[in-house]
Amino acid sequence: MSHTQEARQTPVLHLENVTRVHGHGAAEVQALRGVDLKVHPGEFVAVMGPSGSGKSTLLTLAGGLDTPSGGQVLVEGVALGGLNRKKLAQVRRRSVGYVFQDYNLIPALTAAENISLPRELDGLSTRAARREALVALEELGIPELADRFPDDMSGGQQQRVAIARALIGDRRLVLADEPTGALDSTTGEAVLAVLRARCDAGAAAMMVTHEARHAAWADRVVFLRDGRMVDESVSQDAASLLVTAAGNALKVDE
Template sequence: MSQTDLARPVLQLRNVTRVHGHGPSEVHALRGVDLAVHPGEFVAVMGPSGSGKSTLLTLAGGLDRPSGGEVLVEGVELGGLSRTGLAAVRRRSVGYVFQDYNLIPALTAAENIALPRELDGTSGRTARREALAALTELGIAELADRFPEEMSGGQQQRVAIARALVGDRRLVLADEPTGALDSATGEAVLAVLRARCDAGAAAMMVTHEPRHAVWADRVVFLRDGRIVDESIGRDAETLLLLSSRNGAGR
């Protein structure tokens, strides 16, 4: 990777706003957010319910468009892309872990993971090999040929994480990725995300747990759609203090 690639953010939000509704029902989910996530960086996002955390992720992943400002992934401004171009960026560059998993019921675990790769032109054999490697990395290779209805919620969550990590994803976005997992499994998943960042990817994770946020290089705190605080480093005591001050556990 060149020095230019290292210097350029994988994800950049410039003065991003998102407004839902109109008139009396208007809700400002995000208000002038500026944020950059660089190669190798793991960023955690915390804040109280309704602070704009999930909205931030959906805009970063190109699943929604901002009302104002710009969202760039690897230097490409998402607002200027067609629906086809946006879908291509999501398949090639962005891995997204949804809270509700979003697995396709009619496909096995391996097929769910391989599908984005096949849609992007990877051969079926190669896509399955990559899917099995991702399942193995998450410690669930035995789930490869099971359908979602044959898995527990925690197993579905890990399959969804494997899908987000398969291939050369430069940006991983995770919305409460450990929510359905026991403590030990959750820590193992965070270790995998940390390892991906250490290998050069960028990640942004929404969490309400300070003990999970300590895996990140940086923690940003949202309140009422604005970034109101930030912590650099993995100091659990400082994170607990900032979380309490900013209502992040509510």
């Protein structure tokens, strides 16, 4: 994408000078410090960095699950900080798909019911929502899990159901926190291919990962350290990413 084209497009996600502080006084922790980031339609961004660098905080703010201490977060041009609770919930259901590390599936609902719930809350009929859920399960290669409950699934199966829930409907922004963590390498690559295809179809995605080979699926890799964006690079291949990531890990804060 040229700079001219990029300027004309409204980012799906825009973080403007975002800061997040936890605690007060001596217990204060700056989780994010003045982060500026845009993710455009069709773009897949990977976020890497050491433990405690602010990666998960970045995702929760991007998805409207937390509020920044400073700056603002915009999804499709809408500032999340200016929305009441009902409007914010609508944005999260309609525009944002979130893949959590701990799945967050509802035990009393089947896989298909877990996946279709956000669509039903938006007013879609149960039948239509189930049809969409079955398509999402098929996309992830697990149609046989439709009527199975979370307790009857392996961790990897639950993870794929959670990803299917994040992809159902016309979600313009997909946020994924270590989405391949519970999956074997073959299944993990298949999931990343699905995320890549969703971006190629026009959505935007941001994924936290510690694996350079997974980040190689992205268009761009953003590196965080101590809550700051310290570097970003265009993704080319896993080998070059390993070199870049290693170099960043050795950087000493100025």
